[in-house]
Every structure is written in C-alpha cells, then in structure tokens.
Amino acid sequence: TINADRLWSTIIETARFGGTDKGGVRRLTLSEEDRQVRDWFRAACEAAGCTVTVDGLGNMFALRPGKDMTKPPLGIGSHLDTQPTGGKFDGVLGVMAALEVVRTLNDAGIETDAPLCICNWTNEEGSRFAPAMMGSAGYVADLPVADILARTDAEGVSVGTALDAIGYRGPEEVGAQKLSGFLELHIEQGPILEAEGLPIGVVEHGQGIIWYDGRITGFESHTGSTPMHLRKDALATLSEIVLAIEALAKAHGPNAVGSVGEAVIARPSRNVIPGEIAFSGEFRTPDAGILDALDKALQDKVKEIAARRKVDVRLDTIWRKEPTHFDPVMTGAIAAAADRLGLPHRPIVSGAGHDSFHLATLVPTAMIFVPCKDGVSHNELESAKPDDCAAGTNVLLHAVLAVAGG
Amino acid sequence: TINADRLWSTIIETARFGGTDKGGVRRLTLSEEDRQVRDWFRAACEAAGCTVTVDGLGNMFALRPGKDMTKPPLGIGSHLDTQPTGGKFDGVLGVMAALEVVRTLNDAGIETDAPLCICNWTNEEGSRFAPAMMGSAGYVADLPVADILARTDAEGVSVGTALDAIGYRGPEEVGAQKLSGFLELHIEQGPILEAEGLPIGVVEHGQGIIWYDGRITGFESHTGSTPMHLRKDALATLSEIVLAIEALAKAHGPNAVGSVGEAVIARPSRNVIPGEIAFSGEFRTPDAGILDALDKALQDKVKEIAARRKVDVRLDTIWRKEPTHFDPVMTGAIAAAADRLGLPHRPIVSGAGHDSFHLATLVPTAMIFVPCKDGVSHNELESAKPDDCAAGTNVLLHAVLAVAGG
Ligand SMILES: NC(=O)NCCC(=O)O
Ligand SMILES: NC(=O)NCCC(=O)O
Numbered sequence: 001t002i003n004a005d006r007l008w009s010t011i012i013e014t015a016r017f018g019g020t021d022k023g024g025v026r027r028l029t030l031s032e033e034d035r036q037v038r039d040w041f042r043a044a045c046e047a048a049g050c051t052v053t054v055d056g057l058g059n060m061f062a063l064r065p066g067k068d069m070t071k072p073p074l075g076i077g078s079h080l081d082t083q084p085t086g087g088k089f090d091g092v093l094g095v096m097a098a099l100e101v102v103r104t105l106n107d108a109g110i111e112t113d114a115p116l117c118i119c120n121w122t123n124e125e126g127s128r129f130a131p132a133m134m135g136s137a138g139y140v141a142d143l144p145v146a147d148i149l150a151r152t153d154a155e156g157v158s159v160g161t162a163l164d165a166i167g168y169r170g171p172e173e174v175g176a177q178k179l180s181g182f183l184e185l186h187i188e189q190g191p192i193l194e195a196e197g198l199p200i201g202v203v204e205h206g207q208g209i210i211w212y213d214g215r216i217t218g219f220e221s222h223t224g225s226t227p228m229h230l231r232k233d234a235l236a237t238l239s240e241i242v243l244a245i246e247a248l249a250k251a252h253g254p255n256a257v258g259s260v261g262e263a264v265i266a267r268p269s270r271n272v273i274p275g276e277i278a279f280s281g282e283f284r285t286p287d288a289g290i291l292d293a294l295d296k297a298l299q300d301k302v303k304e305i306a307a308r309r310k311v312d313v314r315l316d317t318i319w320r321k322e323p324t325h326f327d328p329v330m331t332g333a334i335a336a337a338a339d340r341l342g343l344p345h346r347p348i349v350s351g352a353g354h355d356s357f358h359l360a361t362l363v364p365t366a367m368i369f370v371p372c373k374d375g376v377s378h379n380e381l382e383s384a385k386p387d388d389c390a391a392g393t394n395v396l397l398h399a400v401l402a403v404a405g406g
Numbered sequence: 407t408i409n410a411d412r413l414w415s416t417i418i419e420t421a422r423f424g425g426t427d428k429g430g431v432r433r434l435t436l437s438e439e440d441r442q443v444r445d446w447f448r449a450a451c452e453a454a455g456c457t458v459t460v461d462g463l464g465n466m467f468a469l470r471p472g473k474d475m476t477k478p479p480l481g482i483g484s485h486l487d488t489q490p491t492g493g494k495f496d497g498v499l500g501v502m503a504a505l506e507v508v509r510t511l512n513d514a515g516i517e518t519d520a521p522l523c524i525c526n527w528t529n530e531e532g533s534r535f536a537p538a539m540m541g542s543a544g545y546v547a548d549l550p551v552a553d554i555l556a557r558t559d560a561e562g563v564s565v566g567t568a569l570d571a572i573g574y575r576g577p578e579e580v581g582a583q584k585l586s587g588f589l590e591l592h593i594e595q596g597p598i599l600e601a602e603g604l605p606i607g608v609v610e611h612g613q614g615i616i617w618y619d620g621r622i623t624g625f626e627s628h629t630g631s632t633p634m635h636l637r638k639d640a641l642a643t644l645s646e647i648v649l650a651i652e653a654l655a656k657a658h659g660p661n662a663v664g665s666v667g668e669a670v671i672a673r674p675s676r677n678v679i680p681g682e683i684a685f686s687g688e689f690r691t692p693d694a695g696i697l698d699a700l701d702k703a704l705q706d707k708v709k710e711i712a713a714r715r716k717v718d719v720r721l722d723t724i725w726r727k728e729p730t731h732f733d734p735v736m737t738g739a740i741a742a743a744a745d746r747l748g749l750p751h752r753p754i755v756s757g758a759g760h761d762s763f764h765l766a767t768l769v770p771t772a773m774i775f776v777p778c779k780d781g782v783s784h785n786e787l788e789s790a791k792p793d794d795c796a797a798g799t800n801v802l803l804h805a806v807l808a809v810a811g812g
Contacts, residue, residue, distance in 0.1 A: 083677075083678055084674075084675050085626060085678070126677060127675040130676065188631070189628050189631040190631040190633070191633070209630070220491055221783065221784055221785055222758055223688060224595075224613060224757045224758040225596040225757025225758045225781070226663070226757070226781070227596070227663070228652070228655055228656050228663055233652070233665070235669060239644070239645035239646075242641055243642060243645050243649070250634050256634075257629065257633070258634075259629040259639070260642075260680075261629055261676040262671065262676050263669070264674075269491075270532065270533065270536065270667040270688070271538065272667055273665055273667065274666075274667065280676040282629060282676070282677070350631070351628065351632070352628055352631045352677075353630060375627075375636070376625075376627055377628045377631060378626060378627055378677065378679075379626045379627055379678075379681070
C-alpha cells in the first residue's frame with residue numbers, strides 16, 4: 001500500500017502554488033502559478049527516477065521504465081491547472097496519486113512489465129481557454145493542434161503565446177508519446193459517494209457535453225424615458241435564456257444539467273438599458289439523444305425569445321463531446337483492486353469532464369472516484385479526506401499492477 | 407431670435423471632448439474629458455462677459471449682470487457630463503442654449519432686469535457615481551455635501567478625489583450662489599414629441615425614481631457535477647429578479663418603467679455556477695403611490711425568490727426621488743413664449759431625471775423639451791435636428807426675457 005502521509009503532504013505542498021487565503025487554489029492554465037507547479041512536478045518526477053518530456057501543447061509525460069520496453073507505457077495522471085476559484089484536489093489528486101504510485105513502487109523495488117507514464121494534461125479546466133480537456137483533445141487528435149494553439153483567452157492571448165511565455169511549448173510532437181491505456185483518479189465532484197458512505201466509485205460513463213458562446217444585441221437606451229414596449233433589453237433577454245436552460249435541464253430528468261456560467265454586459269451603466277451581452281452556456285447528460293433534444297429545444301426557444309423581443313441572439317456551439325463509455329477491462333481491474341483492498345465501491349457516472357474522456361477514444365481507459373465534502377468542487381471550499389485520497393490511490397496502485405503487470 | 411448656426415456649431419465643437427468614433431460622446435463626470443469641456447465652458451462664458459465661479463462640488467456658475475443687482479439671478483443651463491456611451495445633446499443642449507441666450511442678448515445689447523446665471527451641474531448622469539443629479543442635489547441640500555464627496559466610483563475613487571484630480575473643487579460654498587428660478591432646455595429622450603410632430607414640450611411633471619443596489623450570494627460549484635436541485639445559482643436568481651422588475655413595471659400601467667442596468671458576476675468561469683452577483687435596479691413613475699407599490703412588490707418578490715432558491719439577496723434602496731411638479735408660472739412663461747414664436751407645443755412628463763427636479767424643490771422651475779430622433783438617448787446614436795434645437799433655444803430666450811424682465 002501507498003504512503004498516505006507522503007501523498008497528503010505532497011498535495012498540501014503543491015497547493016501553495018496559487019494558494020488563496022480561503023484555502024483554495026487559483027492556478028489558471030499556463031499562468032505563472034502553473035509554471036511553478038510544472039517546474040515542481042518535473043523535479044519531483046526526475047527525483048523519482050522518471051524521464052520527463054513535454055509536447056507542443058505543454059502536456060507533460062514522466063516515463064518510468066518497465067521490464068519490457070517494447071510495450072507502450074500505461075498512462076496514469078490527471079491535470080495540475082485549476083479554476084479561478086478552485087480547490088486543492090480537482091486534478092491535483094490524480095497527478096499526486098500517480099506520483100505516489102511510482103514512489104511506492106520505487107520503495108518496494110517493483111518494476112512493472114510495461115513502463116508507466118505519469119501525465120499532466122494542459123488546460124483540463126477550460127476556464128481560461130475553451131474548450132476544457134484541451135491538451136488531451138490535441139493528444140487524441142480530437143482537435144487539430146494548430147487550432148488549439150490559436151485559441152485565445154479573454155485578454156486575447158493565444159494558447160501558443162501563453163505556452164511560450166512560461167517556457168512549456170515542448171519539442172515533442174503531440175501524440176508521439178504512445179500509451180497502452182490510461183487510469184485516472186479524481187474526486188467525484190458530486191454528492192453520491194459521500195451520501196452513500198462509499199470510499200470508491202468505479203466510473204463507467206461520462207456525460208456528453210455541449211458548450212455554447214452567445215451574444216445578444218439589443219439597443220442601448222434610457223432606462224427612465226424608454227417605454228417598456230419599445231425596449232430591446234439584452235439583459236431581460238439573457239434572463240429568459242438562463243431560465244430556459246435551467247428549465248430544459250430540469251425537464252429532461254435527473255441526469256441532465258444546464259447552466260450559464262459567464263455573462264458580461266458591454267459598457268454597463270445603471271441608467272442605460274443593456275444593449276449587448278456576451279455569455280456562455282452548456283448542457284450535460286450521459287445520453288446523446290437527450291443532448292440532441294436539449295440542444296434543439298434551446299435553439300428553438302432562443303429563436304422564439306429573440307423574435308418576440310426583437311433582439312438579435314447568436315448562439316454558437318463551440319464544443320460538443322459525446323458521452324463516454326469506459327473500457328470494461330479497465331473498470332473491471334479497478335473494481336477487482338477495490339475488492340482486494342476490502343473497499344466498498346459502486347459504478348458511477350462522471351458529471352464533470354475529464355481528460356480520460358478523450359483518452360478513452362484511443363486506448364482502454366477508466367477512472368476511480370473518491371468522495372469530496374458535500375459534493376462541492378470548482379469552489380475554494382472543495383475538500384477531501386486524507387483517508388479517501390489514500391484509499392483511491394491504493395486502488396490506483398493495484399489496478400496499475402494488474403494492468404501493467406507486476 | 408437666437409443665432410441657430412452659432413448654437414449648432416457650438417454643440418458640434420464641444421462634442422469633440424470625449425467624442426467617440428460612432429459619433430457619440432464618452433465624457434464621464436469629473437474625467438479628463440469633463441475637465442476639457444469645463445475649461446472650454448469657462449473660457450466661452452468669460453468671453454461672453456460672464457464671471458465664472460465654482461462651488462465645492464464642481465458646480466459652475468457663469469453670472470451675467472442685470473440692471474438690478476439686488477435681485478438673485480435667474481438660473482439657466484443643464485450639465486456637460488455624459489453616459490459611457492452617450493450622445494451629443496443630453497445635457498449639452500441645455501448649457502449651450504443658455505450660452506447662446508447670453509450671446510444673443512449681448513449682440514442685441516439687451517440687459518435683463520435680474521441677472522442671469524448659466525449653470526453647469528456636476529454629475530447629472532449618475533453613471534460613474536450614484537445617484538444622478540448629484541451636484542444639484544448638494545446645491546438644494548437634498549444630500550449633505552460631505553456625503554456626496556465621499557461617494558465612490560467602481561474603482562473606489564471618491565467624488566472629492568476626482569474633483570481635486572481635475573482641479574474643479576471650487577472655493578465657493580455649495581448653495582451660496584442664490585437663484586431666483588431655473589429654466590432648463592433638454593431633448594425629450596422619449597418618442598412623444600417626434601411621433602406627434604411637435605417642436606416643443608412644456609414639462610409639467612417629472613417621474614419619481616427609486617434606485618437599488620443588490621447583491622446575490624449563492625454558492626459556486628461545478629456546472630457538470632452539481633445536480634439541478636442542489637444548486638444555489640446567483641445568475642438564475644438574478645434572471646428571476648430582472649424579469650420580475652420588468653413584469654411589475656408593465657403591470658403598473660403605461661407610465662411605469664423598471665430596469666436592471668448593471669450586473670457583474672464575481673470571478674466568472676464557464677463551468678462554475680455563478681456564486682455571487684452585484685447588480686443595480688430601478689423603478690420610475692410619475693405617481694408616488696405606484697412607486698411605493700412597485701417597491702413593496704419587488705421587496706416581497708425578492709424575498710420569495712431568495713427563500714425558494716435558498717440564496718441570500720440584499721436589495722438596498724440607495725436613492726429615492728419623489729415625483730416632481732414644476733411651477734405653473736414658469737411653465738406658463740414657456741407656453742406663452744412658444745405661442746409668441748408660433749411654435750406648437752404640448753404639456754409633457756419627463757421620463758428621465760434632471761437637475762431641474764432638484765431646483766424645483768427650492769425655486770420656481772420648469773423645463774422645455776425638444777424632440778430627438780426615435781426618442782433615443784443614452785446611446786451614441788442620439789440625434790436632434792438643428793431646427794428643433796434652435797426652436798427650443800428661442801423659447802428659452804423668450805421665457806428668460808419674460809421671467810427675468812426684458
Ligand atoms: N473535472 C473537471 O472539473 N473538469 C473541468 C471541465 C468540466 O467538466 O467543465
Ligand atoms: N437626463 C438624463 O438622462 N439624466 C440621467 C439621470 C437619469 O434620469 O437616470
């Protein structure tokens with residue numbers, strides 16, 4: 001079994017890179033804080049006997065040799081970037097657990113059959129640059145590398161420029177580091193495992209995701225002297241869209257969610273009717289048919305709202321990720337490892353997106369979930385218990401040994 | 407009659423201070439652009455034989471002597487600040503018309519009985535600092551001067567600091583410059599005069615105004631993994647409030663309006679449920695009873711929404727201005743002047759707020775409206791015809807002669 005104290009202190013140690021006074025982490029992808037944690041990660045992997053390479057999207061690969069170097073390595077890991085007001089565990093746990101697995105194997109003098117490769121994927125969060133899971137999208141060729149490099153943040157900085165700014169546009173060709181499979185440990189980010197008192201979730205499916213960018217163009221005019229029936233109010237229009245997304249998600253069963261995360265009024269003034277608003281939106285559901293239905297219903301609803309309010313609404317689908325179905329051999333290895341360790345588990349659907357969703361399109365992949373407090377994530381209050389982190393890492397260790405061959 | 411060409415070229419000349427490429431003006435109160443237009447105004451008034459003084463709130467007074475200097479002067483004017491995306495006429499027309507009246511009297515060698523005083527009131531717009539009509543509020547002691555000086559903009563800069571920064575915190579005590587009455591020419595900022603083909607509106611009433619500052623505190627969490635029923639979504643909450651304000655205004659007759667002009671999500675991210683939003687809101691109606699009813703209904707509705715959504719909503723009333731009723735002698739003088747000039751007119755209610763609302767609480771006051779294109783204001787496309795501006799200024803001239811004594 002792994003060294004639980006070392007795992008925990010490693011998580012706490014790296015939380016200082018971008019650490020906030022509320023106990024959270026603000027480590028936007030390709031920021032200075034991201035550079036710091038990447039430098040730390042490279043040094044820690046090298047100290048654990050790994051060779052670290054970086055590809056053209058900043059994805060980091062730390063290779064631990066195996067007995068049979070003709071076999072492609074088994075990938076383990078997650079991501080080290082966070083939300084603007086993120087927690088200490090989302091992504092970080094998966095990378096630190098992978099490092100802890102390698103350290104434990106080193107301590108025990110175990111060489112696996114296939115090599116292992118700890119992965120730190122660039123921009124999993126999708127907050128600074130859309131879409132999410134960007135580095136792994138490039139790796140599996142879900143998006144062209146050139147397209148990814150040209151994506152810009154709110155300040156107009158491109159991914160390519162940001163990679164250069166922190167010195168993490170690596171020489172390795174994207175996708176060149178072959179993997180035989182991928183295993184990722186992550187906090188659940190939802191309330192199910194905690195509510196059921198279970199330490200382990202075996203992730204069998206991942207939700208499909210659709211992301212929108214929207215722009216409403218109404219007409220700026222005086223709040224005092226413009227009669228209600230002559231207004232083209234962009235904020236009232238947005239309000240209807242926000243509530244429509246909420247209502248549509250609720251109407252499509254317990255497994256659909258829908259949200260608007262960002263909305264910015266251009267040139268706001270308290271006595272000017274908002275004339276222009278940019279916003280983001282999304283739906284998620286494990287069922288591709290329901291994702292289609294939600295998308296269609298929203299597009300229709302938006303057309304109706306725009307026509308009735310005589311405003312212009314653009315709603316662009318900027319990303320669509322089909323629902324993910326993980327590999328039964330890999331989920332079986334995870335369930336067997338949990339059984340061997342006497343840890344109760346259940347199958348679970350991932351509400352959040354993960355790099356494993358992309359890896360699953362290329363190689364046998366699966367994920368392990370551990371509970372987090374109140375199911376809260378993407379919040380500085382995000383919290384997970386040391387025991388649960390250790391349990392998940394032990395399951396990872398045993399699944400790795402089963403898959404890579406002890 | 408006044409010199410229409412000179413009036414028009416003066417309006418166009420000053421529109422360069424803060425002029426935008428869409429033909430509008432961005433001249434926020436106490437900004438560098440405001441300093442430029444104030445310097446211009448001071449020089450132009452001095453060239454027209456006036457003595458210019460500035461009070462402790464930056465209100466500017468250009469005194470033109472009369473035959474009887476024991477009489478307090480008749481005030482004429484408006485404001486030179488604009489919205490972030492304002493037009494060339496809102497406020498500006500009233501100040502330039504007052505200057506044109508003085509220039510015309512100079513050309514004709516007419517000395518009025520009572521002196522005249524051209525006024526440029528500080529921060530009529532209320533966009534950078536709330537509330538609106540701030541300089542005139544201080545002048546009539548509707549708000550204490552110290553309170554006004556301490557108000558801050560979105561960057562935390564106080565009115566006092568901003569006055570000092572542009573050198574317009576004057577030595578004169580606020581309110582010391584006595585006036586015997588006040589007349590203000592303004593574009594209607596609404597669609598009525600244009601629709602009815604009338605060049606002149608005699609403003610008899612002004613709407614009551616209530617301004618709110620609100621803050622919604624929900625809970626940031628993951629858009630993908632947080633089930634719909636466990637969310638505390640600040641943006642969905644705001645959306646209900648925006649639509650409630652709109653619906654309440656519509657339900658209270660053709661003469662009530664309600665809007666949300668500003669809304670800012672704290673720390674937005676597209677896959678984080680908005681946890682905190684600051685917003686502004688307002689209602690306006692000429693009827694004080696309806697203003698009470700709207701306020702009460704909104705407060706009740708907000709409580710209901712907050713309880714149902716389990717979020718915290720603060721709604722603070724930051725300003726309440728009772729409906730204004732202008733002086734019948736002054737409105738009579740305006741109507742008589744229009745009749746004398748053969749200009750058709752109608753009584754009208756002001757949808758927008760004006761410094762005259764404050765002056766009316768102290769001295770006999772009234773306003774003249776002229777049409778503007780499509781009723782549009784608080785927009786860079788705001789537009790008024792040279793003929794209409796000239797007609798309004800002629801009415802101002804003749805009303806001034808009647809009230810101040812030719
Ligand atoms: N795991 C995780 O929080 N991913 C961020 C991308 C998303 O699901 O929106
Ligand atoms: N006249 C005018 O636009 N005033 C601005 C203050 C307000 O009415 O909100």
